[in-house]
Amino acid sequence: MSRSRCLTVLALLCVSLIGEALVAADPVFRAGAAVADITPQKWPVDLVGNFFPRPATKAWDPLSARALVLDNSVTKIAFVVVDSCFCGRSLFDEAKKRASALTGIPADHMLMSATHTHSAPRVKDRFDWKADPEYVEHVTRGIVSALQQASENLLPAEIGFGVAMLPEEVFNRRWFMKSAAGTMPPTPFGETTDQVRMNPPRGRKVLDRPAGPTDPEICFFSVKTPEGRPLALMANYSLHYVGGVPAGGVSADYFGEFAKQIEMRLFPVLRDGTESNIVIGQREEPLRDTLPPFVGILSNGTSGDINNISFLEPRPGAKPFEQIRNVASRVADRVTESLAKVEYKKWVPLGMTQTEMTVKVRRPTKFQLAQSRKLIVEKDDSKLPHSFSRVYAGWAIGLHEHPGTEDILLQAIRIGDVGVTSIPCETFVEIGLRLKMDTPFQHTFTIELANGHYGYLPTPDQHRLGGYETWLGSGSLEEEASPKIEDELLKMLGSLK
Numbered sequence: 187m188s189r190s191r192c193l194t195v196l197a198l199l200c201v202s203l204i205g206e207a208l209v210a211a212d213p214v215f216r217a218g219a220a221v222a223d224i225t226p227q228k229w230p231v232d233l234v235g236n237f238f239p240r241p242a243t244k245a246w247d248p249l250s251a252r253a254l255v256l257d258n259s260v261t262k263i264a265f266v267v268v269d270s271c272f273c274g275r276s277l278f279d280e281a282k283k284r285a286s287a288l289t290g291i292p293a294d295h296m297l298m299s300a301t302h303t304h305s306a307p308r309v310k311d312r313f314d315w316k317a318d319p320e321y322v323e324h325v326t327r328g329i330v331s332a333l334q335q336a337s338e339n340l341l342p343a344e345i346g347f348g349v350a351m352l353p354e355e356v357f358n359r360r361w362f363m364k365s366a367a368g369t370m371p372p373t374p375f376g377e378t379t380d381q382v383r384m385n386p387p388r389g390r391k392v393l394d395r396p397a398g399p400t401d402p403e404i405c406f407f408s409v410k411t412p413e414g415r416p417l418a419l420m421a422n423y424s425l426h427y428v429g430g431v432p433a434g435g436v437s438a439d440y441f442g443e444f445a446k447q448i449e450m451r452l453f454p455v456l457r458d459g460t461e462s463n464i465v466i467g468q469r470e471e472p473l474r475d476t477l478p479p480f481v482g483i484l485s486n487g488t489s490g491d492i493n494n495i496s497f498l499e500p501r502p503g504a505k506p507f508e509q510i511r512n513v514a515s516r517v518a519d520r521v522t523e524s525l526a527k528v529e530y531k532k533w534v535p536l537g538m539t540q541t542e543m544t545v546k547v548r549r550p551t552k553f554q555l556a557q558s559r560k561l562i563v564e565k566d567d568s569k570l571p572h573s574f575s576r577v578y579a580g581w582a583i584g585l586h587e588h589p590g591t592e593d594i595l596l597q598a599i600r601i602g603d604v605g606v607t608s609i610p611c612e613t614f615v616e617i618g619l620r621l622k623m624d625t626p627f628q629h630t631f632t633i634e635l636a637n638g639h640y641g642y643l644p645t646p647d648q649h650r651l652g653g654y655e656t657w658l659g660s661g662s663l664e665e666e667a668s669p670k671i672e673d674e675l676l677k678m679l680g681s682l683k
């Protein structure tokens with residue numbers, strides 16, 4: 187090595203050592219959050235989350251991408267939660283690549299997920315259902331812009347974690363039926379193997395018992411300035427979505443409403459319409475300060491088998507958006523009450539690890555494939571065993587022709603004493619509960635529909651019970667996938683501890 191090269195290396199070494207010494211001596215914790223609008227700009231759009239086309243020509247409320255960046259001077263982690271039913275891996279990968287180039291945050295330190303609103307446009311192709319590439323690009327840009335802005339908004343901050351309970355809005359939607367309910371309907375392929383029914387007829391006369399548990403927890407991180415001004419709050423609740431959105435428009439469902447409600451709780455507006463002051467530390471500050479706007483975020487927990495329908499005691503019908511507002515304000519109320527008990531830390535360790543796991547896809551049985559080839563060309567609806575038969579026939583043929591494996595992304599994050607895991611499926615609640623139980627951290631929660639989408643992820647036991655979520659095509663991953671995913675995530679959490 188030449189003398190000058192040697193000196194350069196020495197100088198670089200010194201700079202990096204001084205740099206590390208500075209970090210170690212005075213590590214600063216910072217947080218930044220931002221929102222970008224991803225409401226469609228061109229109408230009509232085709233809404234996802236249903237078996238038949240549903241066009242929309244307007245927005246009942248805006249769709250957003252909400253980003254939160256945490257930086258403890260050693261590690262940076264970014265979350266983006268998108269108002270979409272589900273996003274494919276390619277969309278998120280592209281957004282991560284672009285956002286990483288702009289922010290310097292490594293793509294494998296970004297967790298991106300969909301909320302699971304059922305009233306957003308499709309952004310992922312699924313066999314014969316195609317997404318509009320222009321809207322896919324609009325969403326991709328929105329994610330990148332939210333993340334870039336959040337990164338620019340980084341400010342010295344404190345972080346706290348809390349858990350609130352809201353058991354009365356979560357219901358397991360898979361039920362064993364009493365014989366009074368008659369016989370179990372056939373699957374779309376015409377099989378009579380289901381032992382449980384999703385979204386069954388309601389009431390004690392016909393319902394025996396739910397086929398699984400619920401998770402009543404709302405977990406949340408709250409970040410504020412050292413003076414006490416709230417910067418962002420990201421919550422996680424294991425509820426599919428609420429619904430009750432009138433036809434013809436897009437909506438962020440209760441996820442968007444929560445973001446609004448939690449902001450109203452933290453920055454109350456007076457009855458006469460003027461804005462109140464907020465108490466920061468010992469003094470009152472006007473609401474409109476020079477800090478970036480507060481961002482509320484609600485991510486989707488493990489809710490593949492959980493919805494908001496009270497099956498045993500049916501509730502009276504609600505007006506459009508009424509139940510969305512009810513549930514969102516209950517979640518916001520419980521979080522606000524729990525905020526009082528949150529202990530904020532000036533600095534916390536951050537860690538994130540990511541694994542790409544190869545998982546086999548499910549294949550149709552000989553019977554299912556033969557049935558599918560017959561049903562897909564059947565013109566007479568009265569000859570179909572189920573109104574979804576043609577759709578499932580298409581999916582079964584697609585899975586028959588599939589290369590055979592999917593490479594799925596799993597992530598584990600450490601924020602202080604709390605673990606966060608991510609799964610790219612509509613994940614059954616049992617899976618999230620096991621991760622909460624077996625985590626090496628004080629507390630852990632899971633964000634589902636993250637970094638891609640592969641349909642439902644039931645447990646092997648739930649696969650044996652049958653029902654909608656287990657039908658071939660409702661999910662594409664092998665029936666034994668969930669314990670493998672749980673074990674891998676627990677190993678990853680262990681490596682961060």
Ligand SMILES: [Zn+2]
Nearest residue numbers: 235302426612
């Ligand atoms: Zn769904």
